[in-house]
Amino acid sequence: MGSRAAGNERSSWTGAVAPDLAEFERIALAAFDELPPEFRELCGEIEIRVADFAEDDALESVGVEDPFELMGLFEGIGLAQGGAESFSGRMPNRVWLYRRAILDYWCAYDEPLGGVIAHVLIHEIGHHFGLSDDDMEAIEAAADD
Numbered sequence: 755m756g757s758r759a760a761g762n763e764r765s766s767w768t769g770a771v772a773p774d775l776a777e778f779e780r781i782a783l784a785a786f787d788e789l790p791p792e793f794r795e796l797c798g799e800i801e802i803r804v805a806d807f808a809e810d811d812a813l814e815s816v817g818v819e820d821p822f823e824l825m826g827l828f829e830g831i832g833l834a835q836g837g838a839e840s841f842s843g844r845m846p847n848r849v850w851l852y853r854r855a856i857l858d859y860w861c862a863y864d865e866p867l868g869g870v871i872a873h874v875l876i877h878e879i880g881h882h883f884g885l886s887d888d889d890m891e892a893i894e895a896a897a898d899d
Contacts, residue, residue: 779804785872801848826874
């Protein structure tokens, strides 16, 4: 029975593949939708974008050389920097999620992929909206409920 169970377990992974960009974006949007409403309201019309890796200028802007070390990035003006005001011609706030860096992290740790994506999303938004790490942990806990 043990080898049969092991065989069934292996077969469930036979067709498994890492999510492509479209599927990764779907997971990210679902994670965003599950965040507490008051947190989503702080975000306004934020865009969530997915790419395999950060572009060189994004890496340089945060002092990172290895693209596998940057899982996400916030672009824009957060509430802590006066982002509640609307300015004509300003690019929208956006969060970038970097699929390959997140997948690399996911492979190294025992966490569900959706949880890793939600964590990166919350932290990228949260830091730029002036939230503390404790605030973001509370938001993650509320999203898990």
